[in-house]
Amino acid sequence: MADIYVDGQLGTGANNGTSWVNAYQGEAGLQAACDAAVAGDILHITRTFTLTAAIDIDIASGTDGKPIRVIGYNYNSGSLVVDGTRAVVDANNVAANCVVVNEKNHWIWENIEFKNATGSNLICNGDYARDWFFINCISHGSVAGDGWGPGTDDFYDCRFFFCKSYNNGNDGINIYRGTIFGCTVNDNGRYGIYGRKTTDITNSVIYNNISYGILSETGYESVSIDNCVLNNNGNAAIYTEDITYVLGCRITNHAVGILGDGSATVFNFWNFFKDNTANTSNITDIYTFRGEDTRITSGVTGYADINNANFNLMPDAIGRRKEIEI
Amino acid sequence: MADIYADGQLGTGANNGTSWVNAYQGEAGLQAACDAAVAGDILHITRTFTLTALTVSIDIDIASGSQSSPIRVIGYNYNSGSPVVDGTRSIIDADNAAVNCVAANGVHYWVLENIEFKNATDDNVTATVDEPLYWTFINCISHHAVADGWGETAAISFLHAKFIICNAYNNTGNGFKSHRTWNFGCVAHDNGAVGFYAWRSKLINCLSYKNVTFGIYLADDHCAVRNCVIDNNLIGININDIAPIYACRITNNTTGIAGDATTTVIDFWNFFKDNTVNIDAVIGSVISTFRGEDTRVISGETGYMDSSNGDYRLNRNATSRRMQVEL
Numbered sequence: 001m002a003d004i005y006v007d008g009q010l011g012t013g014a015n016n017g018t019s020w021v022n023a024y025q026g027e028a029g030l031q032a033a034c035d036a037a038v039a040g041d042i043l044h045i046t047r048t049f050t051l052t053a054a055i056d057i058d059i060a061s062g063t064d065g066k067p068i069r070v071i072g073y074n075y076n077s078g079s080l081v082v083d084g085t086r087a088v089v090d091a092n093n094v095a096a097n098c099v100v101v102n103e104k105n106h107w108i109w110e111n112i113e114f115k116n117a118t119g120s121n122l123i124c125n126g127d128y129a130r131d132w133f134f135i136n137c138i139s140h141g142s143v144a145g146d147g148w149g150p151g152t153d154d155f156y157d158c159r160f161f162f163c164k165s166y167n168n169g170n171d172g173i174n175i176y177r178g179t180i181f182g183c184t185v186n187d188n189g190r191y192g193i194y195g196r197k198t199t200d201i202t203n204s205v206i207y208n209n210i211s212y213g214i215l216s217e218t219g220y221e222s223v224s225i226d227n228c229v230l231n232n233n234g235n236a237a238i239y240t241e242d243i244t245y246v247l248g249c250r251i252t253n254h255a256v257g258i259l260g261d262g263s264a265t266v267f268n269f270w271n272f273f274k275d276n277t278a279n280t281s282n283i284t285d286i287y288t289f290r291g292e293d294t295r296i297t298s299g300v301t302g303y304a305d306i307n308n309a310n311f312n313l314m315p316d317a318i319g320r321r322k323e324i325e326i
Numbered sequence: 327m328a329d330i331y332a333d334g335q336l337g338t339g340a341n342n343g344t345s346w347v348n349a350y351q352g353e354a355g356l357q358a359a360c361d362a363a364v365a366g367d368i369l370h371i372t373r374t375f376t377l378t379a380l381t382v383s384i385d386i387d388i389a390s391g392s393q394s395s396p397i398r399v400i401g402y403n404y405n406s407g408s409p410v411v412d413g414t415r416s417i418i419d420a421d422n423a424a425v426n427c428v429a430a431n432g433v434h435y436w437v438l439e440n441i442e443f444k445n446a447t448d449d450n451v452t453a454t455v456d457e458p459l460y461w462t463f464i465n466c467i468s469h470h471a472v473a474d475g476w477g478e479t480a481a482i483s484f485l486h487a488k489f490i491i492c493n494a495y496n497n498t499g500n501g502f503k504s505h506r507t508w509n510f511g512c513v514a515h516d517n518g519a520v521g522f523y524a525w526r527s528k529l530i531n532c533l534s535y536k537n538v539t540f541g542i543y544l545a546d547d548h549c550a551v552r553n554c555v556i557d558n559n560l561i562g563i564n565i566n567d568i569a570p571i572y573a574c575r576i577t578n579n580t581t582g583i584a585g586d587a588t589t590t591v592i593d594f595w596n597f598f599k600d601n602t603v604n605i606d607a608v609i610g611s612v613i614s615t616f617r618g619e620d621t622r623v624i625s626g627e628t629g630y631m632d633s634s635n636g637d638y639r640l641n642r643n644a645t646s647r648r649m650q651v652e653l
Contacts, residue, residue, distance in 0.1 A: 040611075064547075064568050065588040065610020084617025106568070106590075108613065131547065131568055133592065136617055157548045159570055161594065162616070179528070179550050179570065198486065198506060200528050202552060218393075222460065222486065224508050226530060243393055243435075243460060245488060247510060263394045265435075267462065269490065284394045289491070290413025290440065290465055323639075324491060324511060 001040035001066065006033045007075075008049035008087065020044075020080055027051050030089070035059045039106070040066035046073040046080055048088040054097040054117075055089065058126075062106030067133075072111030084111055084136055091117035093143065100151065103127035110135040120145030121168070128156040128176075138164045139172075146171040147188065154196075165192075172209065175199050186309065191215045192233060195223040205311050207231040213254075216240040218263065225249060229311045230257075231303075237276070240264040240283065246271055250311075250319070252301055256281045272296045272319040289324075327366035327395065332359040333404075334375035334416065346370075346409055353377050353384070356418070361388045365435070366395035372402040372409045374417040383426035383446075384418065386458075391435030396462070401440030413440055413465055420446035420471075427468075430484070432456030439464040449477030450497070457485045457505075467493045474499040475517065483525075494521075501537065506548075514541075515636065521559065529554055533638050540564040541579065555638045556582075557630075562601065565589045565609075571596060575638075575646075576604070577628055585609040597623045597646045 005023040008030070014022035017033055023046075024033045030049045037043055039062045049055075062068040074085035089098045089112060098114040098121045101107075107129075114121040114137070121142045132155055139147035147165030148155065154176035162182045165172035172185035177197040183204045185192040192209035193201060196217045206213040206228060213233035216223035218241030226247040230237035236259035237251045238244065244258075245267045251257040257276040258266055260283035268287040273279040273295060287295050302317020304310040313320050331349035334356070340348035343359055349372075350359045356375045363369055377383070391397040401416030402409035418427040418441060427443040427450045430436070436458070443450035443466070450471040461484055468475035475494030476484065484504040491511040494501030501514030503523040513533045514521030521534035521541045526548040533555045534541035541559035542551060547567040555575045556562040562579035563571060570592035576582040582601040583591055590611040598604040604624065605612055614622050629644020631637040640647050 063588065063610075065586070065590055067568070067590055067611060069613075082615070082618035111617065133570075135592075159550070159592070161570070161572075161592075177548060181552065181570075181572065198508070198526075198528075198548075200508065200530075200550070202530065222488070222508075224488075224510075224528070226510065243396075243462075245490075245508065245510075247490075260394075263392075265394055265396055267464075267488070267490070284396070286398075286437070288411070291411035 001042070002038075004033045004036060004041055004043045006030050006043060006045040008045070008047040010047075020046075027053075027055075031055055037068045039063045039068060041068050043068070043070040044073055044080075045070060045087045045112075046075045048090055050090045050092050051095040051098065052092075053095050054091070054100040056100050056102070057104050057107065057129075058100075058102040059104070061104045062108075064106065067106040067108045067131075069108045069110065070112065072113075082111065086111045086113040086136070086138060088113045088115070090115055091121065091142075093118060097121060097123050097145075099123075100125055101129040101132070101155070103129065105130040105132070108133040108135065109137055112137045114139040114147075115141040117142045118144060120147070120149035120151070120170070122148045122155075123151035124153050124155050125151035126153065128153040129158075130156045132158040133161070134158070134163050135161045136163065140165065140167045142168040142170070144169045146174050146194075147185075148172075149174045150176070172206075180204055185209065185213075198222060198224075200224045200226075201228060203227050205229045205231075205309075206237075207233065207309065207311070210234045212239040212259075213237045214239070216242055216244045216264075218242045218261070230254070231306070231311065235259070240266060243267075245269075250301070251276065251279070258283060260284075268295065270294045270296075270319075272299075272301075274298070274301045327368070328364075330359045330362060330367055330369045332356050332369060332371045332375075334371070334373040336373075346372075353379060357384050360384060360386050360399075363397045364389050365391045365397060367397050369397070369399040370402055370409070371399060371416045371441075372404045374419055376419045376421050377424035377427065378421050383420070383424055383429040383452075385429050385431065386433055386436065387429075387431035388433065390433045391437075393435065396435040396437045398437045398439065399441065401442075411440065415440045415442040415465070415467060417442045417444065419444050420450065422447060426450060426452050428452070429454050429479070430458040430461065432458065434459040434461075437462045437464065438466055441466045443468040443475070444470050446471045446473070448472060449474040449479070449499070451476045452479050453482045453484050454479040455482060457482055458487075459485050460487070462488045462490070463492050464490045465492065467495075468501075469494065469496045471497040471499065473497070474503045474523075475501045475514075477503045478505075501534075524549055528552075534559065535633070535636070535638070544569050557633060557638065565591060568592075570594065575628070576601060581606055583609070593622060595621045595623075595646075597626075597628075599624070599626075599628045
C-alpha cells in the first residue's frame, strides 16, 4: 500500500510521486498517478489540475478491504494539510469530462472539486463503476452534462457524503442504487438528483433546480427520501414513477410538491408542505400513521435565510422535530 | 377497489367480508379475505386471529398489488364494536401451532399496517418459493417466533421490503431478515441471533439491543447504517463488505464494529462507549476522518434515558446528541 503524491502546479522535483517534493506534476501527473495506483494506495493531491482531456480511471480497482483513496490537500504555502480544502480538477471548458471511469471499482475521493467539463464532470463509460465514495466533493459548471452523470453506464452503489453539485447544464447527481447524505444540490439545468434503484437520499438540501428536485424513475425499485429540504425546484420537488418513500422532509415553494405519473404510490409520512401550488398530484398517497394524518401543511416555514440559501431552521419553524412512540 | 372486512373473533353475520357486521371470521376468514383481494383493495382487520384450526400460515399467494394500487391490510382497534384505526394492532397469533403467521409466495406490492405477529413454530412472517417484492410493513410487531420475526424460507426472502416503525423481539432466531431492505425507525431486541440481518439494505433511525449475536449484520454490499443505536449485543455491527456507518451510538457491545480484512468501514460521527473493542483491528480499512478531523466520539456521557427498560432516548447530558456540519 503506497502513498502517491500529486501536485497540480509543481514545476520542480523528480515528478515521480514519491513525496510532495517529487510529486507527480499537473494533468499528466494526475493521470500517471491514477494509472499507477493499486488496491490500498492513497493518492495525495493538491492545488489545481487544469485539463485538456479527461482523467481516465481504467487501470486498477480497489477491493472491499483496500479501496484506492484520492485525498485532496490544502497546499498551505507548501505545508500541506488535510483540512477540507479541495484540490481542483478543472476541465477548463476544454476537456469533455474531468474524470471518466471504465469498470473500476472501490475508489474513494475526498476533498476534490470538479468543474467546467464540456460534457459531464464525472461519467462512467464502458461498464459500471461500483462502490465509489465521494466525500466533501463539489461538482459544478459542467456545460452540457451532469455534475455526476452516467456515461454509457452508471456509477453503481456509490455514496455521496457532504458533496455539492450545482450550476451544471443537466442533472446534479445521477445515481443508481446509491446513498446521498448531507449533500446540497442546486441550480442545475434539469433535475437535482436523478435517482434510481433503491437509492436513499437523506439530510440533503435540493433547491432551485430547473425541472425536478428529485426524479424517482420507474422500473428501478423504490427511492427513499428522508429528512431533506426541497425548495423552489421548477416543476416539482419530487417526480416519481414508482413507489417512493418520503419521510420527514420539508417541501416548499413548488408548483407541485410530490408529482407522480399515475403509476406511483408515495408513502408520505411526517412531511412539511408549504407554499406549493399543489402539495401532491397524481399519486397514490399514503400519509396516515396509526390513523393520524402525518402531514403538516401550515405554520412557519422558518428557514434562516432563504435568499442566501441558508435552510437551517429557526426556533419558530414548525415541524422541526418529531418523536414517535415505539 | 373494494373494502374487505375481517374480524378474528366475530361469530355472527354473513361472514362475507362486506362490512364489519358481515366480516369474514377467524383464521379461515382472514385466509379468505387475502385470497379475495385484488390490486387496490383494502383489507380492514380487527381483533385476534388465532391460527389453531389450520395450523399452517395465512398464505398470501393469489394476487399482487401494483405500483399505484397496492393491496393494503390495516389493523383496527376493535373499540367495543366501533373499530377505529389508532395504531392498535390486530393480532395474528400462530399459537405455537402454526408454522408461520404469514407466508408470502410470489405476490407483490402488499402493505401491512398495525399488525402483530407472534408465536410461530418457525418464522412469524416468511417468504416462500418465489420472492415477494415491494412489501411494506408499517407499525407492525413480530415476536416470540421459534425462528425469525421476519425471515426467509430456503433462501427465499422478502425483496425490497420496507419497514417503517416496526419492532421484532424475543424471537429465537433473527429479528428482521430480508434482502434489499429499508428499515426506518425500527427496533430489534432480545432476539436469539441477529437483530437486523440485512443484505444490501439501509437502516435509518433504528435501535438494536440485547440480541445474542449481532445487533446488525450487513451480509453483503450496498448497505448503510445511519443514526442508529446499537447497544449491548455481542457484536454491535458485523460487516461483510464495504459499508458506511454514520451518526450511530454504539455502546456496551463486546465489539462495536467487526469485520475482516476484506471489509471497509466509513466510520463517520459515531459515538462509541463501553465496548470492549470499538472497532475490530482486523478490518481492512477504516475511514474515520472528515476534512482532516477524526469524527468519532469515544468519551463523554452515553445518556440513555433508561436503557434497562429499553428507553434509548437521550437525556440532555448525552454527549454528541446532535451534529452540525458546515456545507
